Amino acid sequence: MKLHDMVIHESDAEKINAVLTTFLGESGATEALLIDRSGQLLAMTGANRALDTVSISALAAGAFSSTGALAQLLGETEFTVLFHQGNKESMHVSTVDDQAILLAIFGERTTVGMVRLFAKEAATAVGLLLAEARAKPKTMGALSKPLTADESRTSFGEPRKI
Amino acid sequence: MAIINYAQKVINFKVVYYGPGVAGKTANLQHIHKSLPDTSKGNMISLAAGDDRTLFFDFLPVSATTVRGFTAKFQLYTVPGQVYYNMTRKLVLRGLDGLIFVADSQWDRLRENVESFRNLEENLREYNYNLDEMPYVIQYNKRDLANVAPIEYLEFMLNRRARRVPYFEAVAVNGDGVFDTLNTVSRMVLVGEFGQEKGEHRETA
Numbered sequence: 013m014k015l016h017d018m019v020i021h022e023s024d025a026e027k028i029n030a031v032l033t034t035f036l037g038e039s040g041a042t043e044a045l046l047i048d049r050s051g052q053l054l055a056m057t058g059a060n061r062a063l064d065t066v067s068i069s070a071l072a073a074g075a076f077s078s079t080g081a082l083a084q085l086l087g088e089t090e091f092t093v094l095f096h097q098g099n100k101e102s103m104h105v106s107t108v109d110d111q112a113i114l115l116a117i118f119g120e121r122t123t124v125g126m127v128r129l130f131a132k133e134a135a136t137a138v139g140l141l142l143a144e145a146r147a148k149p150k151t152m153g154a155l156s157k158p159l160t161a162d163e164s165r166t167s168f169g170e171p172r173k174i
Numbered sequence: 175m176a177i178i179n180y181a182q183k184v185i186n187f188k189v190v191y192y193g194p195g196v197a198g199k200t201a202n203l204q205h206i207h208k209s210l211p212d213t214s215k216g217n218m219i220s221l222a223a224g225d226d227r228t229l230f231f232d233f234l235p236v237s238a239t240t241v242r243g244f245t246a247k248f249q250l251y252t253v254p255g256q257v258y259y260n261m262t263r264k265l266v267l268r269g270l271d272g273l274i275f276v277a278d279s280q281w282d283r284l285r286e287n288v289e290s291f292r293n294l295e296e297n298l299r300e301y302n303y304n305l306d307e308m309p310y311v312i313q314y315n316k317r318d319l320a321n322v323a324p325i326e327y328l329e330f331m332l333n334r335r336a337r338r339v340p341y342f343e344a345v346a347v348n349g350d351g352v353f354d355t356l357n358t359v360s361r362m363v364l365v366g367e368f369g370q371e372k373g374e375h376r377e378t379a
Binding site for chain 1: 180209219246361371
């Protein structure tokens with residue numbers, strides 16, 4: 013299990029954000045979200061809007077994985093692009109590697125063709141950075157030592173017995 | 175699959191509620207969503223079919239603790255319990271860090287519980303996950319109903335692997351046992367990820 017952990021160090025985050033910022037500049041998209049296929053947000057760059065990025069990540073990963081299952085029913089490995097068109101806002105989701113996807117949100121000032129073109133380049137660059145990040149040691153500094161009993165205790169709500 | 179983000183000082187874990195249809199998986203999430211303050215939870219999303227049964231998944235992000243300066247966040251998912259939704263059920267398991275098996279305690283649901291547990295083992299195998307290494311607990315739900323099987327019997331049917339895991343009695347619609355279950359599995363996930371100092375009590379043992 014631990015082999016599959018994803019660790020993003022500060023230097024990785026900076027490099028990924030730089031790639032995503034370039035992607036936004038070239039494609040005209042407003043936001044770019046790098047999402048793990050399990051549904052968790054890895055990085056985000058873009059307009060400072062109050063988007064529920066946690067929910068967007070979970071739903072986009074779900075939609076992309078179900079699209080992948082549909083592809084397999086047709087004998088394809090996967091559909092590498094998923095596109096949702098809205099009246100003013102649209103969404104383009106594409107494969108980065110077997111563990112991550114790239115989601116771009118864009119409005120009327122660009123086209124799906126532009127987003128698709130530059131998303132492919134960005135995905136290749138981000139894929140290399142993720143591979144680099146995965147090769148690094150998992151935990152460093154504060155997290156490298158085992159937890160004490162107090163540190164591992166969570167306290168969601170008030171425990172109730174029946 | 176834990177995601178540790180040193181830039182944002184956040185650790186993300188994925189916990190999945192598994193079990194047969196109408197066992198109370200969604201009811202667990204609904205109670206957690208209702209009870210936690212806004213500062214500890216995000217929006218709850220339910221992808222349900224017309225009859226309120228979960229079609230794809232329910233989703234609720236929660237956080238309750240800070241570990242050495244990192245906020246530990248848990249993304250809670252349910253799977254659709256109905257037998258015919260196995261394809262979507264399998265997709266939800268991807269990258270999970272911990273699991274809660276929600277069993278329906280009623281006598282006439284024993285078979286569905288056992289089949290769902292077997293189905294869980296099969297689906298995990300497809301991802302090369304091993305239940306023996308996975309932090310998980312069992313919740314025996316609907317203990318308030320008249321026709322429930324004794325806990326010993328349910329334990330014999332569902333908690334019989336080499337490693338016995340913690341179990342909880344629950345009435346999820348009232349919230350009874352819901353947080354005991356969640357707190358225990360989240361603790362097991364943290365210990366599973368980072369280890370625990372020698373000599374400390376391990377709930378996973």
